Amino acid sequence: MSLFDEAFLKKIEYLYVMSKKVFTGKLRAERKTRKVASGIEFADHRNYAPGDDFRALDWRVYGRTEKLLVRLFEEKEDLSIYFLIDCSGSMHFNDDAKLNYAKKMAAALGYIGLCNQDHVSYIAFNGKVIERLAPTSGRGQIFKIFQFLEKLKGEGQTSFEDSFKTFASENRRRGVAVVISDFYNPEGYEKALNFLHYQQFETYVVHIADESEFDPKVHGDVTLIDDETGERVDLTMTPRLVAKYQKAFETLCLKMEAYCVARHMLYFRTPVSTPFDEIVLKVFRAGGFLK
């Protein structure tokens, strides 16, 4: 059965309608547009600087005030939305539950972006950027996106920093970067997110976790095997140990949320059991995602 079936299409259409309602309300966020010397809608004046186009000088103002001012016009800007999808081995855990969830979520957000005439681009990464879909716009491109997402597989180790550096160097045009991952990386995620922030990408962090990561239902003598690295650890799973793990996981999540909030990044944590449309709407409500 295809990941993006008819039911999925209906759902994202519904999400699109919902997003319209959200953005016509008070929650709508203002997206900045560039002010340039050419354009249609007058916006402002500024002092002439050498090198400015003489055609932009407002001679009427010069006639009245003898000051050289340049007229500025507002120019509409196309928004670029980049979806950075973690395709490492850890996303493959529990039969690709997290990866599939990430794909659905990215597809839904992407569809709404396409509908708003935004440029939507997808980047799949693990230790490096492994696949990319060039920026595309227009509603009809959604099936191209589906095709791209469907072929993604979860394998390999994660390296956020390397992948994000590659992404930033390949995409000069700044925009919204939506990072969808479980954020399991021995080297940490902080440097990588910081990098995006300093590269002036408006960063959305979507942290996906499986239910068994919140509450492992395993008891007794077990050998734990890392899905990414294949590393093994022998331990006796006791209720006490499980409680400690849960506490550690919770700490990890809270730490990450605090990190993102401190840097004005929007952070969303979701278990895969939560319907993806709920988290998509949450992203809308947080504002700033669309113009």
Next chain:
Amino acid sequence: MIFNGYTPEAILPYLIGLAVIIAILYLLKVRRRAVAVPYIGLWREVLEKSSHRRWHDWIKRFISYLICILIIGLIALALLDPRQEEDNTAHRHAIIIVDASASMAADSGREECPSRFSCAIKDARELVDHMRPTDRAVIIEASGIVSAVSGPFQSDKAALDKTLSTIAVRSTSMDMHKAIELASHLAQDRENPEIYLLTDGQFDNADEISKILPRTAAFEQRNYGTPSGNLSIEAFNVRRYIANRLGFEVFFKAHNGFEQPVTARMKIMALPDSESTFDPEKDHDIIVEKTLTLASGSSELRLYDNLTLSSSRMAATLEIIDPSDLVDPMPIDNIAYARIPDYAKPDIACITPGNLYLEAALLLNENYRVSFMKPTDPDILGDGGIDLKKLSANHDIVILDNSYRNLPHVQKEDWEGRAIFINPEVEDSPFKAKTVESPIIERVNAKHPVARWLSLKNLNISKANVFSGVPNSDLVMRAIEGPLMATRKTNSQRFLAIGFSLVESDLIFRVGLPVLFINTIDWLMDENAEPLRGYPTGNAWHVRIPGDLAHVDVIRPDGSKLQSLPVYDGSASIYGEMSGFYRVQRPETKDEVFEFAANFSNMAESDLSQTPSMLQGRIHLKTTLSDLETEDEETSWIIRLLSKLPVSSQYLWVLALLIAMGMLTVEWLTYHRRWTV
């Protein structure tokens, strides 16, 4: 410790197999499951922070393995059936015979134990108390039936003591020969056997019995009580008169065993249905109360008739009133029971054209309700003649008198009941018949109840029908030509066929004619023809069961029930060891079939004047149980501990199994790995 179960060699292969299986199961149990996780770093972090110690896990697993091995060891121990270690220096096997015969209920003359039996039980308890852990004992209850009531030899004092509590005096004599024979068998091949006989010495053939005492066993006889006189009821019963079954007479006989004359009060009382034995605490209707004076060693017989009764159940008691200081040592033989047999007048239909001889013979007896009917009476006639089926359905007995050869044809198809055929026509005869002239009587079956008290050999008959196909057991009278008088008894029919006319023989002139009909009617009605029947305890009774029951339930006087006793040839066999009223019931419906009274009437047991007999043993041990003191301090702590457990200390294997099960439960509850394998 000794092992009474399997030998170690026998169970070793199984143990090894079991150990291998346990080891495999254990390895499976501790095998780790592989569980995939998305990121192991978090678990590492948790493990580093926790005080997780690998050696602790290893020790826990090893302890689990040790528990498994220990459980196998305990099961092996259980199979070996360990017993407490034998002390070879004092390994006694005591056989304690307790006399439970009726005479043991007599006064002992001792203050600490009122009856001889209680003295014997007290001594038996002391002997058990003297036992050392290495000693074994068995208790034999000896009355009419001899049995080892405590099971095989055992050292469990509590169990032996409990067994002694279950023994009671029986209303029987003691079979000393069997008791000693059983003790000898038990003593065979035992180390240090000791036989203790606790009795009052009221038995015969002491010299003969002494010979069967084993040579290797120490023997000790303890006698209780001293020779004394005794007043006893020798006989008590009630019977219906044979000629007049509505009347009855009570028979009472008392015996004075004292060496002086005794005046006693005799009472006969009516007992209600609720009492199966006489309860002296309750009030009873007194039917007869008499004072009897009996000379020393004499018996007094009394017969009472025409008594007014409020119950068919009676109890007789005898009590000394003079000399007033004389005590009757044995109360058990001062009570007796009797029950009047049930009786109802049989309803007889006599079909006769007017045979005065027959009518006179039947009317002579007031116990019958006779209806005389003419052969022409339309009420008795069916389509083709006399309707025997209808008649026998309405009357207990039907008499078809064809003495004058004018009786209509008799329809016998499918009839059920009782009948007397007198001179039936050849075609109406229940047996195949042929006519003969002046038959000569060859044989009269005197054993047949119908022929009781009759002399028929010289009977003169002018003409008769002789029968054929009559088995010898049913034959009453036979001529040279063939059977002349015969009976038949099936599940649905019972009849007598007389092959000659009463008026064509000289039987009508004989006194035997009414007797013949009394006998026949008694036999047809299944009335007990025996003049008096008693049920003395200590015997196996063959109780005649009326009707055609295949099994019966019998409720004994103490309320205990003998279930589904088979009835063979009309009788059920019951061993009686208690006096009182026995009730016979149908097993299916619990309807009472009948009731009878049993009495202790054993003059040998009641005679307490005999010098106690003594058996002579062969050897005496240096120290027997009776020489030892009750042990307290010598008991080891482990024995004392085991004696407090719910399990008998003798059966350590049960203890081993219990421990193994307990350990399994604890391991199950505490070892969390259980959920993983």
